[in-house]
Amino acid sequence: MTNLTMDGCPPNRTVKFYYEASGKNINTFWRKRDYVVVTLGMTVCIIVILSNLLVMGAIFKNRRFHYPIYYLLANLALADFFSGISYLHLMFHTGPWTIKLSIEQWFLRQGLIDTSLTASVLNLLAVAVERHQTIFNMQLHSEMSTRRIFVIIVFIWLVSIILGLIPSMGWHCLCDLKECSTMAPMYSRSYLVFWAILNLLTFSIMVVVYTRIFLYVRHKSQQMSQHTSELRHRETVVNLMKTVSMILGCFVICWTPGLVVLLLDGLGCDECNVLRYEKYCLVLAECNSFVNAIIYSFRDKDMRKTFKEILCCLCNRKSNRGATSEVHFTNTEHEKSKLHIARRREQLNGTPLLRDNMENASTSEGS
Known part of the structure; x- marks a missing residue:
């Protein structure tokens, strides 16, 4: 990648050079604040990894979860698990360690985080489409085959990996310092604008889809008779919708501030002081990766029961x-x-x- 990214650029440029050129300072020594941030970050990463492993194990262990919607939720847990791995990698390559990184290592660090976020967004979009299809057809679970779900999951990860690799493949500012962003000193501002707008638009589409679903479910529930079977079916659909909507809502709340800050940085807003809010947005986004497991535990009795079975197995x-x-x-x-x-x-x-x-x-x- 070195020949592709540095072709035509002045030689011997380092990560430190780009950080200083963009105005983002790197400390050369460890402060108490750095130790606290890394320790808390690693703790959260371990919780994220273990909790999402538990979710994936529960979905594949319990036969009641062997449906398309739960396979997509398992893939969402896989994306959160990958996010935990990405942030753990970041914790070992942040602070004063950043100066020691090569340009390739820096792009790898950022690419892992971009890939995990993109996978989560695309997976939530797939869940929204699946819920729209099943509920408007008056079904509890989709009739999609396991093969089709597998193809969708593979497609999600292929697109996520490609979007994560785009900056290292050429959409960067290594040869044009004026285009470098402040938060990500080797990313082009135009790429940050593209990436932030793409994700914010996806969020908006999902909110519109779920709003339409809720209005439809509310309308149908008023037309249903008071038969026990119909009431149970409606309650099951509503409960599942609430769970998925809570997952979407937490995701939007945790990631929207970070995407807005990235968008402002990409637009060159010098008065916005994006570096002041960067750490807080990063911590908020990281916390989202283990919130889903908590939602599963409190919203689904079968999931909670399966969690207990797995934990008691040892x-x-x-x-x-x-x-x-x-x-x-x-x-x-x-x-x-x-x-x-x-x-x-x-x-x-x-x-x-x-x-x-x-x-x-x-x-x-x-x-």
Whole structure:
């Protein structure tokens, strides 16, 4: 990538050079604030990774979740899991460590975050389309085949990876310092504008789709009779819609401030002081990756039950191992007792004693 990105540019330019040119300072030493940020960031990343692993395991473990909507939610958890990995990688390449990065490593760091966000956005859009299709057809679950869902998931990740690689493939400012942004000193301002507007438009489309769905469900629920089966079906649809809408709402709340700040930076708003809000927007966006698991836990009883089964699985295995070792201990004591009796018989030339028989009998009863 070096020959492609640096072709025609002055040689020996480093990450530090671009940061200083854009006005974004990097500390060369560790401050208490840096230690606190990295420690908290790594803690959140570990929570994100473990919680989304739990969500994916629950969806694939419970047969009740083997439907297109839950496969898409599992892919959303995969995107959040990948986001946790991306932020964990960022924690090990931030602060004073940033100066030591090569240009390729810096693009990799940013590309991982861009890919995870794009995957989440596209996945939420796929969920919105799936819910629109099923609810307007008066269905609880889509009739799409597993193969089609797999194709959609692969398409989501291909597009996400491509959008994450675009800056390193040429849409950057390595050869034009005037176009460099402030928050991402090697990204072109035009790319930030494109990326922010694209995601904000996607958010808007999803909000419109869900608003239309809610209005339709509300209208249909008023027309339904009071039959028990219809009421249960309506409650199930509404509960699932509420869960998905909460996920979308939290995503929009957590990511919109960051995208707005990126858009302002891309538009060259020097009075906006985007660097002042950068850290807060980053933390807010990172927190979104484990909010979904909390929503699953509180909104879905089956999901919550499956979570408990998975978490208790290791405890049950440990207790089974303990029980096995206890039986082994009892058998060992029994064998020692029998060996002791046999030795005493050998000492008495094989003549059994009443006491030996009593010990043998008591040992048999104990076993």
